[in-house]
Every structure is written in C-alpha cells, then in structure tokens.
Amino acid sequence: MDRYHPLKTNATGSPVLLVDTHAHSSELLDNALLRIRTGVGLLELLVSTPLQCTSEMQTFQLILSAYLPLQDGLDMLEQLQPHS
Incomplete structure (x- = not known):
C-alpha cells in the first residue's frame, strides 16, 4: 500500500490532498470525525x-459544503479498515 492515499475530493486530476496511511489510527479517526461532524452540522x-x-x-454550494467534509471523513x- 502506498503511504499517501489521495482524497476523492481533489479538484484536479493530479491529487494534492492526501491521507497519510501510516498515521496513527487515532489521528485518522480524530480527523475523520471532525470532518464528519462538520458535514453533519451543516446538514442539520x-x-x-x-x-x-x-x-x-x-x-449547489450548500450541498458541496456538506459533501466535501463527509467524503474526506469517509x-x-x-x-482504518484492514486491507487484504
């Protein structure tokens, strides 16, 4: 597995937003939860x-503002899922 995995929300074909797959699981979880809470808060x-x-x-802007953090969190x- 590559160390850096691109987020699906990159605006161009050349990814600049990446997830460090070697980051500690608690850091990935904390950052994911922050983004998910942000997206859910906007939807609420x-x-x-x-x-x-x-x-x-x-x-469209409102929907995109909710979609981006939710997709990044996902x-x-x-x-964090085990890869086989």
Missing part, C-alpha cells in the same frame, strides 16, 4: 432552515 442547519429563497447555484475512515 440546512434541515432547520427554509431554502425557498436560494438560487440553484447557492443550493476516505480517512476507509484507511
């Missing part, structure tokens, strides 16, 4: 806020 806020006045672009959690 969106659920409690009326969105009638948002444009299509604003809606990528980090996947590094």
Whole structure:
C-alpha cells in the first residue's frame, strides 16, 4: 500500500490532498470525525432552515459544503479498515 492515499475530493486530476496511511489510527479517526461532524452540522442547519429563497447555484454550494467534509471523513475512515 502506498503511504499517501489521495482524497476523492481533489479538484484536479493530479491529487494534492492526501491521507497519510501510516498515521496513527487515532489521528485518522480524530480527523475523520471532525470532518464528519462538520458535514453533519451543516446538514442539520440546512434541515432547520427554509431554502425557498436560494438560487440553484447557492443550493449547489450548500450541498458541496456538506459533501466535501463527509467524503474526506469517509476516505480517512476507509484507511482504518484492514486491507487484504
């Protein structure tokens, strides 16, 4: 396994955001949880806020703002799974 695993949320074909697969599992877990909590917190806020006045672009930005930390957190959690 390569030491650095690219996150799926890289904006270009050349990854610049990477997970250190040799990082201690507690560090991966802490960083994953931070990102997941951030994404969930944004989704909870969106659920409690009326969105009638948002444009299509604003809606996309809100969805992307929740998606990015959730996907990054998932990528980090996947590094904690045993690989066969």
